Amino acid sequence: METCKVAVVGGGLAGLYTAQALNASGVDVVLLEARERLGGRILTADETGLPAEDGFDLGPSWYWPLMQPAMATLVGELGLAAFGQNSEGAVVFERMSREKPQRYLPAALDQQSMRLAGGTAAAICALAGKLPAERVRLGTMVTAMDLAENGVRLTLKTGDESAEVLHAELVVAALPPRLLEATLTFAPPQEPATAARWRNTPTWMAPHAKFFAIYDKPFWRTDGLSGTAQSMVGPLVEIHDATTASGKAALFGFLGVGADQRATLGEQVLKQACLAQLARLFGPEALEPRATLLKDWAADSLTATAADRAGGGHPVPGNPRWVSGPWESRLLLAASETSESEPGYLAGAVIAAKRAVAEIRSKMDRE
Known part of the structure; x- marks a missing residue:
C-alpha cells in the first residue's frame, strides 16, 4: 500500500497551494486530481x-x-x-x-x-512547478475514505478503472464541500449536520x-x-x-x-x-x-452536482469548523467555499489553503 504523510484531494488553486506549501516544509505530500489536468475550475x-x-x-x-x-x-x-x-x-x-x-x-x-x-492558469502553472512531478497524480479520483487506526485509507480510481489504496496520516479535501459529499463515501459516515452543511453549500461557478x-x-x-x-x-x-x-x-x-x-x-x-x-x-x-x-x-461532473443545476446563491462565510466527530483529527477542508473571507473567489481558495497548511504545521509541531 502506498503511503504519505498528507494526501491533498483536488488540484485546483487551493489544492496546489496547499501541496506546494507543505512540500516546501519537507512534508511528504501526494496531490490527487481526478482530471487529466490541474486547475479545477481554473481553465x-x-x-x-x-x-x-x-x-x-x-x-x-x-x-x-x-x-x-x-x-x-x-x-x-x-x-x-x-x-x-x-x-x-x-x-x-x-x-x-x-x-x-x-x-x-x-x-x-x-x-x-x-x-x-x-x-488565470498562469498561477496554476507556477504553483505546479514547485511540486515534484512524481507526487502529482492526475486522472485519479478518490471514491472513498475510511478511518484507520493511524490515518485514512483512500480508495482511488484511475483511468483504467482499476482501484488502488493510498494511506495518509492526514487528508486535505480541496474540492467543493457539495461535490465532496456527493461523490465520496466515508466510513464512518460524516455526522448528519456536517454532511448537510456540505450538501447545502453552493459551489462557485457550478x-x-x-x-x-x-x-x-x-x-x-x-x-x-x-x-x-x-x-x-x-x-x-x-x-x-x-x-x-x-x-x-x-x-x-x-x-x-x-x-x-x-x-x-x-x-x-x-x-x-x-x-x-x-x-x-x-x-x-x-x-x-x-x-x-x-x-x-x-x-461538468467534476465541478457540479445535480443540486447545482437549480442555481443558488454565492457561498457565504460561516463557522470555520467544517469537519466534526471522529473525522475532525484526520480531515481538513480547503476549498474556496470554506474560506472565512472571500469564499467562492480566487482569494478565498488561497486563504482556505493557508489555513489548512497552518493547521497541519500546528498538528505536526505538537507531535
Whole structure:
C-alpha cells in the first residue's frame, strides 16, 4: 500500500497551494486530481477549447488587489504579470427586446478588476512547478475514505478503472464541500449536520456557463465601447471584453439561461443566439468571429452536482469548523467555499489553503 504523510484531494488553486506549501516544509505530500489536468475550475483555453498557456479564462478570471490582498500577495510571490480589465469606453445596456440598446459612460472605478497575463492558469502553472512531478497524480479520483487506526485509507480510481489504496496520516479535501459529499463515501459516515452543511453549500461557478466570441481585432474599442454590457433580454446577461494581454481579441458573457434549458437548447442554438445578441449590442462585426467557445460548468461532473443545476446563491462565510466527530483529527477542508473571507473567489481558495497548511504545521509541531 502506498503511503504519505498528507494526501491533498483536488488540484485546483487551493489544492496546489496547499501541496506546494507543505512540500516546501519537507512534508511528504501526494496531490490527487481526478482530471487529466490541474486547475479545477481554473481553465485557460485557446480558441479550440484546449488548455493553453496564453488563452481565455473559461472559469474565474478576475481578482481585486485592494479588496483581496491574499491573491495580490500570491501573484507577487509567483512573479506573475497582471493587467487591468478594459474599462475604457461606453457601457451598453439592453433593457427590453423592443428597445434599442443604450450606451452610457460610467464613472471612474475605485476598485479595478485585474487579470493575469496568459490567463488565470498562469498561477496554476507556477504553483505546479514547485511540486515534484512524481507526487502529482492526475486522472485519479478518490471514491472513498475510511478511518484507520493511524490515518485514512483512500480508495482511488484511475483511468483504467482499476482501484488502488493510498494511506495518509492526514487528508486535505480541496474540492467543493457539495461535490465532496456527493461523490465520496466515508466510513464512518460524516455526522448528519456536517454532511448537510456540505450538501447545502453552493459551489462557485457550478451553475454557470460562459460564452466567448474570438475576433481578429477588438472592433468595439474603435467604436468607443468598453466591451462591457448588461442585458435584461439575453441570452447573455453580463458581457465583458476578454481580450488577452497579448492582444487576442474576444468578448465573453455569462448566460442567463438555466442549466436545464441550456441542455435542452443545445450548444449550437445557444451560440447562434449569443452572436445575434452581440451584434445587437456591438454591431454586425460581432457576427463574424474567428471562433466561439461555450463552457457549461453545470455539465461538468467534476465541478457540479445535480443540486447545482437549480442555481443558488454565492457561498457565504460561516463557522470555520467544517469537519466534526471522529473525522475532525484526520480531515481538513480547503476549498474556496470554506474560506472565512472571500469564499467562492480566487482569494478565498488561497486563504482556505493557508489555513489548512497552518493547521497541519500546528498538528505536526505538537507531535
